[in-house]
Amino acid sequence: MVDADQTFVIVGGGLAGAKAAETLRAEGFTGRVILISDERDHPYERPPLSKGYLLGKEDRDSVFVHEPAWYTQAEIELHLGQTVTAIDRAAKTVRLGEGTLIHYDKLLLVTGAEPRRLEVPGTGLAGVHHLRRLAHAERLKGVLTALGRDNGHLVIAGAGWIGLEVAAAARGYGAEVTVIEHGPTPLHTVLGPELGNVFAELHREHGVRFHFGRQLTEIVGQDGMVLAVRTDDGEEHPAHDVLAAIGAAPRIGLAEAAGLEIADRADGGGIAVDERLRTSDPDIYAAGDAASFPLALFGTRLRVEHWANSLNGGPAAARAMLGHDIVYDRVPYFFTDQYDLGMEYSGWAPAGSYDEVVIRGDAGKREFIAFWLKQGRVLAGMNVNVWDVTERIQKLIRSQAEVDTEALADPHVPLESLAS
Incomplete structure (x- = not known):
C-alpha cells in the first residue's frame, strides 16, 4: 500500500x-x-x-x-x-x-x-564531437552552420541512425560530408543489406560520400584543430570537424x-x-x-x-x-526523418534472425513497407513514406501468424486481413 x-x-x-x-x-x-x-x-x-x-x-x-x-x-x-x-x-x-x-x-x-568514444589518436582535438545531450546539439548546430558557410568538411564515424541524421542535417546546411563505416552498408546490423542500401543511395543522391568496410584510425590536427582523418586502408580524408557516431x-x-x-x-x-x-x-x-x-x-x-x-x-x-499489476511488453518502435524520407520501424529482426525480406510498394520511389520474416512469420516491419500503418504492422507482429508472402507484398490486400 x-x-x-x-x-x-x-x-x-x-x-x-x-x-x-x-x-x-x-x-x-x-x-x-x-x-x-x-x-x-x-x-x-x-x-x-x-x-x-x-x-x-x-x-x-x-x-x-x-x-x-x-x-x-x-x-x-x-x-x-x-x-x-x-x-x-x-x-x-x-x-x-x-x-x-x-x-x-x-x-x-x-x-x-x-556515446561510445573513438579510441584513436586525436580524439582530444577541438573539432571532435559527440551527440547525446542538448549542449552537444547546440554546439553541433553552430558547427554545421559554419561548415556550410565556409564549404567545410564533416567526417562522421559510423553510419547508424545518429550518423545518418546528422549527415542529412549537415548537407542541409551545405557542409561537405564523408561517412566512414566498418560495415558493408548503413544500418547493417539493424536493417541488413537489403534495406541498408536504400539509405546509402538516398544520401549519395544528396552528395554524401561513403567509405564502407573501413575504420577511422587517426584524427590528424594542428594547433589543436582537426585537419583530416586517416582510415585503415591508409587513405587520408579532409576534415574540419569529426562526429563520433559509433553507438551508445x-x-x-x-x-x-x-x-x-x-x-x-x-x-x-x-x-x-x-x-x-x-x-x-x-x-x-x-x-x-x-x-x-x-x-x-x-x-x-x-x-x-x-x-x-x-x-x-x-x-x-x-x-x-505504485503496485499496479503491469507487464511491459511493448513492440519496439522507432522513427527517423532524413531529407524527404520519413520512416517508422516496429519489431525486432537483427542480422541472422530472419530468412526473408518482403517489400510491399515501390522501394525505388521510397514509398514502401518492408517486412522481415522467419518461417513465414513477421518479426519486424518498416514503413517508408507510407503512413498510418504502424498499429496494423504491430498487430501483425504480435499475431505471430504465418502469412502468405504474396499477399503480404500486395498493396491491395489489407494488412489487417493477414493478422488473423
Missing part, C-alpha cells in the same frame, strides 16, 4: 524520468517525488537533437518534456546538475556528489546511455556498484529487470535506455535505445512502483 509518507526517487532527467514523475501524480500518488539529473537543463526529449532542432526547424524550448513551472505545480522536487554517486540498498538512500543523502521507499533508475553504452555504473543484476552483453547489457521493470532489488526499478527487459513475444531480453521505449517505459515503471 502506497501512502503519502513515502518518497519515490527518480535518478535520471530524460524523457523516461519526466514521464514517470508525471504518471505518479496522474495516478494519485501524494508522497514525495524527487527527480535527480546530472544535467542542468530540465528534462527534455532527445530525437530533436539530431532532427528538428539540429536542422533549425524547431526552437530550443520545443525539446522540453514539460514547462519548468509544471514541476513546481506538480510538487516534483528537482535536483538539476547533481550526480548520484552511490546507492545504499540496506539504508535505502542515494548519495549525491556533494555528500547529501536522500532516502527512498522506491527508486527508479533511468540513467540512459552515453548503457549507463550502468551506479547499478553495478550497488550489486544489482546486469544483463549479459549478448542481450545488450543494461540493468536487468523483470516484466514489471523491477530490478533484482524489489524496491528498485529501471526503464529507458539503461534497462534490459524480457520480451516474451521474441523469446529474448532486449535493451532498446529509442524514444518510444522511454515514453512508455517511464510510465510503466511508475505504475509498477
Whole structure:
C-alpha cells in the first residue's frame, strides 16, 4: 500500500524520468517525488537533437518534456546538475556528489546511455564531437552552420541512425560530408543489406560520400584543430570537424556498484529487470535506455535505445512502483526523418534472425513497407513514406501468424486481413 509518507526517487532527467514523475501524480500518488539529473537543463526529449532542432526547424524550448513551472505545480522536487554517486540498498538512500543523502521507499533508475568514444589518436582535438545531450546539439548546430558557410568538411564515424541524421542535417546546411563505416552498408546490423542500401543511395543522391568496410584510425590536427582523418586502408580524408557516431553504452555504473543484476552483453547489457521493470532489488526499478527487459513475444531480453521505449517505459515503471499489476511488453518502435524520407520501424529482426525480406510498394520511389520474416512469420516491419500503418504492422507482429508472402507484398490486400 502506497501512502503519502513515502518518497519515490527518480535518478535520471530524460524523457523516461519526466514521464514517470508525471504518471505518479496522474495516478494519485501524494508522497514525495524527487527527480535527480546530472544535467542542468530540465528534462527534455532527445530525437530533436539530431532532427528538428539540429536542422533549425524547431526552437530550443520545443525539446522540453514539460514547462519548468509544471514541476513546481506538480510538487516534483528537482535536483538539476547533481550526480548520484552511490546507492545504499540496506539504508535505502542515494548519495549525491556533494555528500547529501536522500532516502527512498522506491527508486527508479533511468540513467540512459552515453556515446561510445573513438579510441584513436586525436580524439582530444577541438573539432571532435559527440551527440547525446542538448549542449552537444547546440554546439553541433553552430558547427554545421559554419561548415556550410565556409564549404567545410564533416567526417562522421559510423553510419547508424545518429550518423545518418546528422549527415542529412549537415548537407542541409551545405557542409561537405564523408561517412566512414566498418560495415558493408548503413544500418547493417539493424536493417541488413537489403534495406541498408536504400539509405546509402538516398544520401549519395544528396552528395554524401561513403567509405564502407573501413575504420577511422587517426584524427590528424594542428594547433589543436582537426585537419583530416586517416582510415585503415591508409587513405587520408579532409576534415574540419569529426562526429563520433559509433553507438551508445548503457549507463550502468551506479547499478553495478550497488550489486544489482546486469544483463549479459549478448542481450545488450543494461540493468536487468523483470516484466514489471523491477530490478533484482524489489524496491528498485529501471526503464529507458539503461534497462534490459524480457520480451516474451521474441523469446529474448532486449535493451532498446529509442524514444518510444522511454515514453512508455517511464510510465510503466511508475505504475509498477505504485503496485499496479503491469507487464511491459511493448513492440519496439522507432522513427527517423532524413531529407524527404520519413520512416517508422516496429519489431525486432537483427542480422541472422530472419530468412526473408518482403517489400510491399515501390522501394525505388521510397514509398514502401518492408517486412522481415522467419518461417513465414513477421518479426519486424518498416514503413517508408507510407503512413498510418504502424498499429496494423504491430498487430501483425504480435499475431505471430504465418502469412502468405504474396499477399503480404500486395498493396491491395489489407494488412489487417493477414493478422488473423
